[in-house]
Amino acid sequence: MPRRVAEILRRTFWLLPGAGLAGGVLAAYVMTSLDTEVTVDLGLFTFGDAAAARSALATLATATLSVAGITFSVTLVALQLASSQLSPRVLTTFREDIVTQATLGAFLGTFTYALVLHGRLEDELPELSMSMAMFAALGALVLFVAFVARTVAALQASNIIRRIAGDGRRALRSAHPKGIGDDPGDPHAATARVEERRRALPGHELRARRTGYMLHVDGERLMRAARRHDALAVQEALLGDLIAVGQRVGVAHLPAGASPEALGELESAFGYGEERRMAGDVAFPIRALTDVALRALSPSTNDPTTAENAMGSVTDTILTWIEQETAHPIRVDPEGEPRLLARAPSIDDLVVLGFEQVRTMVEDEHPLIAVRLIAWLELIEARAARAGGPCEAARRQVELLEATAAQAPPQSRRSLPER
Secondary structure (H helix, E strand, C coil): CHHHHHHHHHHCCCHHHHHHHHHHHHHHHHHHHHHHHCCCCCCCCCCCCHHHHHHHHHHHHHHHHHHHHHHHHHHHHHHHHHHHHCCHHHHHHHHCCHHHHHHHHHHHHHHHHHHHHHHHCCCCCCHHHHHHHHHHHHHHHHHHHHHHHHHHHHCCHHHHHHHHHHHHHHHHHCCCCCCCCECCCCHHHHHHHHHHHHHHCCEEEEECCCCEEEEEECHHHHHHHHHHHCCEEEECCCCCCEECCCCEEEEEECCCCCCCHHHHHHHCCEEEECCCCCCCCCHHHHHHHHHHHHHHHCCCCCCHHHHHHHHHHHHHHHHHHHHCCCCCCEEECCCCCEEEECCCCCHHHHHHHHHHHHHHHHHHHCHHHHHHHHHHHHHHHHHHHHHCCCCHHHHHHHHHHHHHHHHCCHHHHCCCCCC
C-alpha cells in the first residue's frame, strides 16, 4: 500500500503546484506577522519606501505568472510534437517528472506570495518579507533554468527511450502480483490445494464494475474479503487490459451458502482507470517502446536509428524480467491458505508484444534492423533457457525473420547473418 500511495502521489501532477499555491499564501501571512514582531535588515535588497516595495511586488507577480504561462505553453507544444513523432505514451513520463512539477509549484508559490504580500503591505516597509520575495523569485529562476535544460535534453528521442526503459525497470520491481499476500511456502502443495478448491467449490464470475484499463488489484481488500468468505479468486484479465463494464475478469470459488456480498467485495478489489500506468504493469513499458519503434519505422518518420534504440530497450526489459525473481502466481494468507491465483504476462507474451509488429515492418524494408532483431531474439532465447524455461515465441520470431529473408532480394539477404 505505501508503494501504491507513492506512485499515486508521483502521478498527481497538481500536488506540488497546489502545495506551492498554498505555501505562498501561508508564507505571506507568516512573514508579515513576523515582521511586526522583529526588525531584521539583511542589507541585501533596498526598496526605499512602501510605494517602491508595492511596485516591485506587482512587477514580480506579473513576471512570474507570465514566464510560467509562456514557458509551459511552449513546452506543451514541444511535447505534442514529440508525442506525434514517437508515441502519445511518452507524455506520461513528462507529467510525472518531479522537476516539472516543482518548477510550476515554485512559480505559482512566488506569484501568490507576492500577490498576498502586496495586499497586506502597509506604510511601514517589511524588510524581511520583501527579502523573502526576492529569494523566492531567484529560487524560481534557478528551477526555471533547470527545467529548460532538462526539457531540452528529455525531448531527444534517445533520452525519451531511456526514461521509458527506466520506468519499465520500476514496473518490474513492483510487478503484479508482488505485494499481495505471501508466496506459498510449498509451491507444489499450494498448486494441489488450488486445484482441489477449484474442483470442490462452485465458481462465480467476477465482472468489471466500469469500463477502463485494469490498473491494479487491491491486495489488502482482496485478501480480507477472501479470508472472511473462505474464497479463492482466480484472475483471468491481465493488468493493462482494456475492460468493458460487465466483462468477466476472473472467477471466485466460494463455499455453498456464502453471503451475496462476497462477490461484490471481491469485485471491488479490481481497480480500473482511463489510462494505463507503469506501476505493476510489466507489459506497458514494452508496449510504449514498441510504439516508438513502430512510429520511427513508419514512412512518414523513417528513423531506423530510433527504432533500433527502442528495440534494444525492449530486449533489455525482457531480459531483466527473465533474470529477476518473480512472485509466485499463487498468493496465500498468513495461514498458508491460497486466496488468489494471479495472472501475469509470460515471457512468450512479452516477446510477442515487443517483436511481432516490428518484425512485420522490418522484414522487407529494413534488413539491418532485422539482423539486430534476430540477435536480440536469440539472446532472449538463450537467457530464458538458462533460467529454466524455453521461449518458444523467440524461436518462432527468428524462424519467421529467416524465412522472409530467404525470399528477399539478394541485396537484402547480404545483410542477414549466415546460419
